[in-house]
Amino acid sequence: MSDFEIRTLRTDEHRAASDLFRDTVHVRPATDAEWERSGLAYQPGGAIGAFDPELVGTARFFDAELTVPGGARVPMAGVTGVGVRADRTRRGVLRALMAAQLEEFAARGVVCANLLASEAAIYGRFGYGLATRNRTYRVDRSRARLRADAPVGGEIELLDADRAWELLPGVYDRIGHRPGMMSRPEVLWRLYEAQCRRRSVPMKAVVHHGPDGPDGFATYFVEGLEAHPWTKDLEVPDLFAATPAAFAGLWRFLLGVDLVDRIVAEERPLDEPIELLLADHRLLSDDRIGDEHWVRLVDVPKALAAREYGAAEPVAVEVTDPLLPANSGTYRISPDGAERTGEPAALRLDVTTLAMLYLGTWKASALAGVGRIEVRDPAAPAAADVLFGTRSVPWSGSHF
Ligand SMILES: CC(C)(COP(=O)(O)OP(=O)(O)OC[C@H]1O[C@@H](n2cnc3c(N)ncnc32)[C@H](O)[C@@H]1OP(=O)(O)O)[C@@H](O)C(=O)NCCC(=O)NCCS
Known part of the structure; x- marks a missing residue:
């Protein structure tokens, strides 16, 4: 110390x-x-x-x-x-x-701590592993249209900033969460509000109302580019939709906003089906795939016990955690759950690598392939791929 x-x-x-x-x-x-x-x-x-x-x-x-x-x-x-x-x-x-x-x-x-890292080299040494990633893409608004068979239904309501800060927390809470998403406490909404109000252009928001009430929202800013003020970007920092109709409805609205050249959808899930919704998917271009949340498993036994596992043969995983040694030990991971075990380990890894596996972003076989997991039983990486696999790609969608 x-x-x-x-x-x-x-x-x-x-x-x-x-x-x-x-x-x-x-x-x-x-x-x-x-x-x-x-x-x-x-x-x-x-x-x-x-x-x-x-x-x-x-x-x-x-x-x-x-x-x-x-x-x-x-x-x-x-x-x-x-x-x-x-x-x-x-x-x-x-x-x-x-x-x-x-x-x-x-x-x-x-149970866990999450952060967004300014530099990738800093936090691994403290047990934070890159656990979710995101994708930022652009859509040529003036030419892009939704496919004729895109889902329909629901109404869009445009909100000014004051009303948005009042309503959006409740809408966010109603939307089902994929792995990696988090609750947004009051302090986080206040952070977003402070950041948005500092900008020179106003934040706007739309809520999608479906058959059972609000089921999606998007926030956006329209800003001219410094070098070409007549070229306007519509940036979308937040877009959440509980249903396919809400997702299509929000995009239909955004594509219809006048005097906008490009829509920049920031830090979206990697598996968002936007290309499938557009009549011409080549009007979308990817800007980057980026790091999102770095996760530190603070209580490994509780974290492992909290998640579900896929159907595969059990695997004994030995975890080392020099900073929080109570986490070190061997855990038996099976479709029925996770618990400490005295059996010999099939895989050995540190707590940083465990965090990379935990939400399902990385595969055990890929981590083993680059030397981040020591393999003692050659059948174990394939089984761990299935055990730790998830149906949807993990994503947080909350930047702080
Ligand atoms: C990043 C920052 C907080 C590091 O603080 P610091 O007091 O210099 O860090 P420490 O001296 O405690 O370093 C701890 C370890 O991290 C390493 N480290 C620290 N900053 C690093 C960086 N930017 N890149 C790579 N390694 C870094 C140190 O070399 C040291 O390595 P060691 O474990 O081998 O000894 C500081 O440089 C900073 O304020 N940077 C600008 C703001 C910022 O990026 N904040 C983080 C926001 S997520």
């Missing part, structure tokens, strides 16, 4: 933590008016600071729930606002902050 003092910040210290964090990501401090909103995104008791002797590093979390394969929801901490003052980096401040957070999460019964 280091000599830094790490402690929970008081509410009246949150703004200093915010200023410090924003400086580490090269963003100016919040103005008084902005802080009135963005301060609401700090969960009381959720921010910690490293003092040496003044504040030199910070991290924060909010409590939420993560949906795991099979539909169970487990207590999750959303980690964000991580930064170390530029003149104090590479002296172990982040390591001390991470250790303190994990200790606190474990003591409180948090």
